[in-house]
Amino acid sequence: MTFEQIQRNAIAEWEALGKSKKPRIYVGTATCGRLSGALKVLDQIKAELEQRNIDAEVIEVGCIGCCYAEPLVDIVKPGHPRICYSNVTPEIIPRLIEDYIINDNPRSDLALGTIGDGSIDGIPKLFELPMLKPQVRIALRNCGYIDPENSNHYIANGGYSGLVRALKMTPEEVIEEIGRSGLRGRGGAGFPTATKWQACRDAPGSEKYLICNADEGDPGAFMNRSLLEGDPHSVLEGMLIGAYAIGATQGYIYVRAEYPLAVARLRTALKQAEDYGFLGDNILGSGLSFCIEIEEGAGAFVCGEETAMIRSLEGRRGWPYPRPPFPTTSGLWGKPTTINNVETWGDVSAILQKTGEWFAGYGTENSKGAKTFALAGKVIRTGLIEVPMGITLRQIVYDIGGGIPDGKDFKAVQTGGPSGGCLPTSILDLPVDYERLTAAGSMMGSGGMIVTDSDTCMVDLAKYFLSFTQAESCGECVMCREGAMQMLEILTDITEGRGKPEDIDLLLELGEAIKLGSLCALGGSAPNPVLTTIKYFREEYEAHIKEKRCPARACKNLISFYIIPEKCEGCLICLRKCPVNAIMGGKRMIHVIDQGKCDKCGICLDVCPTKFDAVIKVSGEQLETPEEPIPIGSWKKA
Amino acid sequence: MTQFTRSRGDLIPILQKVQEVEGFLSPEAVAEISRFLDISENDIYSVASFYAQFRFTRPGEHTIKVCLGTACHVRGGERILDSMERELKIKTGQVTDDFKFGLERVACVGCCALAPVVVLDEDVYGKLEPVKVKDVLALYKKRS
Numbered sequence: 001m002t003f004e005q006i007q008r009n010a011i012a013e014w015e016a017l018g019k020s021k022k023p024r025i026y027v028g029t030a031t032c033g034r035l036s037g038a039l040k041v042l043d044q045i046k047a048e049l050e051q052r053n054i055d056a057e058v059i060e061v062g063c064i065g066c067c068y069a070e071p072l073v074d075i076v077k078p079g080h081p082r083i084c085y086s087n088v089t090p091e092i093i094p095r096l097i098e099d100y101i102i103n104d105n106p107r108s109d110l111a112l113g114t115i116g117d118g119s120i121d122g123i124p125k126l127f128e129l130p131m132l133k134p135q136v137r138i139a140l141r142n143c144g145y146i147d148p149e150n151s152n153h154y155i156a157n158g159g160y161s162g163l164v165r166a167l168k169m170t171p172e173e174v175i176e177e178i179g180r181s182g183l184r185g186r187g188g189a190g191f192p193t194a195t196k197w198q199a200c201r202d203a204p205g206s207e208k209y210l211i212c213n214a215d216e217g218d219p220g221a222f223m224n225r226s227l228l229e230g231d232p233h234s235v236l237e238g239m240l241i242g243a244y245a246i247g248a249t250q251g252y253i254y255v256r257a258e259y260p261l262a263v264a265r266l267r268t269a270l271k272q273a274e275d276y277g278f279l280g281d282n283i284l285g286s287g288l289s290f291c292i293e294i295e296e297g298a299g300a301f302v303c304g305e306e307t308a309m310i311r312s313l314e315g316r317r318g319w320p321y322p323r324p325p326f327p328t329t330s331g332l333w334g335k336p337t338t339i340n341n342v343e344t345w346g347d348v349s350a351i352l353q354k355t356g357e358w359f360a361g362y363g364t365e366n367s368k369g370a371k372t373f374a375l376a377g378k379v380i381r382t383g384l385i386e387v388p389m390g391i392t393l394r395q396i397v398y399d400i401g402g403g404i405p406d407g408k409d410f411k412a413v414q415t416g417g418p419s420g421g422c423l424p425t426s427i428l429d430l431p432v433d434y435e436r437l438t439a440a441g442s443m444m445g446s447g448g449m450i451v452t453d454s455d456t457c458m459v460d461l462a463k464y465f466l467s468f469t470q471a472e473s474c475g476e477c478v479m480c481r482e483g484a485m486q487m488l489e490i491l492t493d494i495t496e497g498r499g500k501p502e503d504i505d506l507l508l509e510l511g512e513a514i515k516l517g518s519l520c521a522l523g524g525s526a527p528n529p530v531l532t533t534i535k536y537f538r539e540e541y542e543a544h545i546k547e548k549r550c551p552a553r554a555c556k557n558l559i560s561f562y563i564i565p566e567k568c569e570g571c572l573i574c575l576r577k578c579p580v581n582a583i584m585g586g587k588r589m590i591h592v593i594d595q596g597k598c599d600k601c602g603i604c605l606d607v608c609p610t611k612f613d614a615v616i617k618v619s620g621e622q623l624e625t626p627e628e629p630i631p632i633g634s635w636k637k638a
Numbered sequence: 639m640t641q642f643t644r645s646r647g648d649l650i651p652i653l654q655k656v657q658e659v660e661g662f663l664s665p666e667a668v669a670e671i672s673r674f675l676d677i678s679e680n681d682i683y684s685v686a687s688f689y690a691q692f693r694f695t696r697p698g699e700h701t702i703k704v705c706l707g708t709a710c711h712v713r714g715g716e717r718i719l720d721s722m723e724r725e726l727k728i729k730t731g732q733v734t735d736d737f738k739f740g741l742e743r744v745a746c747v748g749c750c751a752l753a754p755v756v757v758l759d760e761d762v763y764g765k766l767e768p769v770k771v772k773d774v775l776a777l778y779k780k781r782s
Contacts, residue, residue: 035749035762067751220708222748257654257691258747298650298689301745315649317688376709376750383751414708450708464711468745474688577769579724601720603769 003164003284006276007155014156023056023101025049026074026082028144030063030229031261032222032384036070037089044090045073048097056101062230064144065384066131067376069112072144075100081119084126086112130399131381136362136370139186139346140386143230148265151272154233160278162352166241167286171201174245178348180356182368187213187304187341188416188445189521190367190434193348196338199328200246203336210248211332211339212239213309214255214262217301218417219468221448223372224342226384228255228262231346232269236292238345240278241352243290246338250291254309257296266294301418301472305520306331306339308474319476320520341446343372363389367433377414377450380405387432394428397451408453412536416445418465418472419525421532422458441532443525457554458537459544463491465529469522479517483510484526491530496557499545504534549620556600562623563591563604565635567614574604574615589629639674649675653686662693698733698740700778702726705755707746713753714768719743721771722756738779 017024027033027042042060049056066072069086075096076082083106085096092110099105106120113126126132137143146153154160166174179194200208212235216224228235239251255263270292273279281289300318302308308318310332331337340348347369351359360368367389373396376382380402387396393413397403404410412422421442423430430436434444452461470484487510490503511527518524534541543549550558563574563583568590575583575591582598585591593604608615616623624637642648642655652675656667663686672679686692704710704719719741723729726739733740747757752764756774763774 032749032751035747035752035755035764067749070751217745219706219711219745220750221746222750225748258744296651296654298654299691300689312650313647315646315685317685374750376753377712382709417708448708450712452712456712461712464708579721579772599720599724601717601724601768603721606767606769 001276003160007161010152010155010159013152017057020057021078023054023078024076025056025058026061026076027058028063028070028072029060030143030226031259032063032067032226033071034261038071040090041071041073041088041093044093045097048093052097052102054097054101059147060149061146062143062148063226063384064132065135065140065226065386066112066381067383068381072112074115077101080106081117082115083120083123084112084115085110130402131383131385134391134395134399135386136388137386138350138359138362138370139227139234139343139372140230140384141350142234143226146231148230148232149268151233151269151276154231158353159233159349160237160276162349163237163240163244163278164284166244166352167284167288171245171247174241174352175201177356178245178351181347181351181359182356182363182366183344183347183351183359184367184434185341186343186347186371186446188419188443190444193340193344196328196340197242197246199326200248200336200338203329205336206247207250207335208246208248209332209335209337210239210243210246210251211306211309211313211337212251212253212342212345213304213306213339214253214259214342215297215304215309216256216259216342216446217304217472218419218446218448220376220450221374221417221446223374223384223447225256225259225262227342227346227372228259229265232262232265233273234349235266235342235345236269236273236278237352238340238348239292240283240288240290241348242338242340242345244286244288246336248338249289251293252313252332253292253294254297254303254313255294257298263294263296270294300474301468302474302520302522305522308520309339310337317474319474320522322519343447364431364433366435371432371444371447373447373449375401375449375451378404378408378453378456379451389433390431392429392431393423396432396449397428401451404451404453408455411452411454411456412458414442414450414452414461414529415448416443416525416528417448418469419443419521419528420445420448421528422452422461422536423532424536426536441535442528455552455554457495457550457552458533458540459491459495459550460552460554462530462533463488463495466491466526469526473522473526477518477520477523479514480519480523480526483514483517484523486510487514487527487530494541494544495550495555497544497548499541501545503545504538504541508534543620547620551619553617553619555619559600559617559619560595560622561593561598561600561602561604562616562618562625563593564614564616564623565590565625567612568632569612569614570632571609571612573607573609577603577607579603585629588632590626590632590635592626592629642674644675646675646677649677649682649685650689653682653692657692661697662695664694695733696737699738700759700781701740701742703742703744703747703757704730705745705747705753705757706743707748707750707753709750709753710746710755715754717768718754718756718766718771721768722775725772725775739775
């Protein structure tokens with residue numbers, strides 16, 4: 001079959017689905033949806049349809065990114081717009097099917113928004129919602145929209161037309177097109193993609209490799225997983241275009257073993273692409289031959305670093321090696337190798353399907369296009385977002401994320417994962433692009449974005465990230481191996497009340513030394529969370545060191561729990577729930593916490609009924625309480 | 639082993655397959671792989687011990703993975719891990735004496751909206767509170 005025939009068939013299938021007289025039900029079953037119970041919802045839908053003898057199409061799709069509203073179910077009735085329902089449970093399915101599919105009540109109370117033409121009273125348009133309106137969907141263009149296991153859905157929506165267009169150009173022209181788009185690596189460092197490709201193309205040798213970096217290891221980041229699960233073909237198409245441009249014959253996708261669904265969907269997509277002749281020998285009659293293998297990573301964060309990844313693919317310890325020579329001249333098995341991130345490949349296919357100029361129409365002067373972020377932490381609407389470069393952090397946190405839950409105050413946003421930094425309120429109006437984030441002390445990184453509020457201790461957060469990078473340090477460079485351990489010890493001392501006044505300067509000195517003395521980006525950026533928190537939240541470090549006080553009341557060794565004698569009603573709830581029997585009391589007796597026994601789990605605070613609100617967490621102060629339980633009402637302060 | 643080639647590039651996929659089937663990498667398995675690939679056992683241990691995925695001891699019947707990704711961290715993941723350690727009387731990375739539970743910490747399972755999260759075998763417990771940890775474990779203590 002020619003590509004035109006394949007495309008015609010795919011469009012016919014897609015249009016038939018749109019014109020179908022049957023109702024269609026889309027269920028978001030990416031990992032995030034599944035973890036929220038989407039598969040139980042799916043089973044319930046199938047059972048309900050069968051029981052009521054309703055002929056409907058049930059289609060599994062990826063994630064549109066509204067994680068806070070998962071599981072998501074979309075229903076389309078012929079002649080009506082697609083309605084997206086949020087927080088769907090199996091229990092609600094029978095009512096929803098009866099009310100909307102059988103009787104014409106669209107249940108606007110359960111709906112999040114409508115998608116496509118037309119409108120329904122009482123339901124806003126989904127893409128007009130504050131969460132979605134500022135977003136631009138380039139890499140995520142199909143996620144949540146098409147069935148990722150049906151290649152015809154992808155092809156009918158422009159899929160593989162980018163490859164076909166590229167094959168009609170010369171490899172140099174393809175690289176020029178990427179150059180015009182201004183695309184820079186989405187894995188975090190932001191190296192210009194066209195420059196990397198050109199170097200690999202120019203490198204001598206006929207055997208060249210191409211790698212898709214899907215070893216998304218940052219804690220709190222799931223952009224790549226979502227793209228692989230929601231639209232695997234867009235990544236494969238990008239790789240094929242790259243292979244043609246640089247002259248590679250073999251590609252690898254190095255994907256985290258912790259992403260089983262992404263691996264399964266990739267395998268399905270690879271098989272489909274082979275069947276259509278998009279992979280293998282003489283692709284679409286162009287003379288291009290290219291194969292892709294999937295390699296599952298074995299759980300080493302450092303393997304996200306390109307030279308460590310190459311070692312790992314060669315069956316060795318994932319130890320980075322010095323550059324130059326860069327992988328573009330000497331990479332896998334010593335051959336020229338191009339490594340790009342999942343999102344970069346997804347952008348590449350979009351650019352070739354449209355044009356480089358179109359992509360460059362988004363973004364800032366030096367950072368073009370859009371970037372995906374995993375927005376999480378203390379924010380109302382957590383989710384996966386794709387925003388144009390240049391958007392401000394404030395727009396992301398407040399417009400898209402909806403602000404901070406429980407009426408608390410914003411404290412900082414952490415970007416770039418363990419390699420990035422914590423940015424305070426004063427930086428909220430910073431436009432997001434590669435240079436500006438770096439200048440502020442953080443970095444773009446792969447796209448983890450964690451919002452923190454007044455309950456988050458910045459010293460503890462810095463310690464958290466450093467303990468992660470310290471544990472993941474491969475141990476090759478002395479500064480990273482030993483220096484990070486020393487920094488972690490100092491931070492541990494500070495958070496446990498043993499900090500010394502000179503510690504802050506020592507941390508700064510060590511941090512700068514580790515950045516200089518490490519071979520790879522892991523060590524080179526590991527001190528960033530510590531350095532930025534000292535830069536922007538130095539007073540929190542000083543409170544820990546000088547006053548032995550944790551202002552956020554988060555560091556276990558610096559906090560105490562007390563039962564307020566005036567408020568305790570002697571209900572026994574906390575006493576029964578305390579796992580270490582540290583609470584003394586009796587019915588109608590004022591309860592007292594034995595501070596020596598208390599292991600500060602905070603369960604008493606969690607379980608004390610809101611109407612009493614008698615448990616308090618303090619840091620740096622003591623509360624006067626009875627020595628032992630006394631009857632309620634008999635308490636008098638000394 | 640027939641699905642693999644005798645090349646070094648297949649070492650990690652082989653280790654993964656063996657662990658998938660047997661649950662861990664036994665000394666016997668490592669010796670077998672050493673003969674198959676003609677790579678010394680030392681070399682294989684050097685590679686296997688580098689990667690967090692590989693274990694050299696028998697896992698517990700139920701594996702508890704407490705997520706300590708950044709979102710779970712800021713929403714109290716450590717408190718959940720502390721509660722697990724206290725209830726099971728083991729430290730993270732250990733297995734209970736009766737091999738019933740193994741406790742692990744993981745860096746992000748990717749459902750940050752549900753933080754803090756625990757994955758127990760295939761089951762996901764989101765927005766978990768320390769006070770509920772005991773009840774969750776009780777569900778599995780009964781199962782054989």
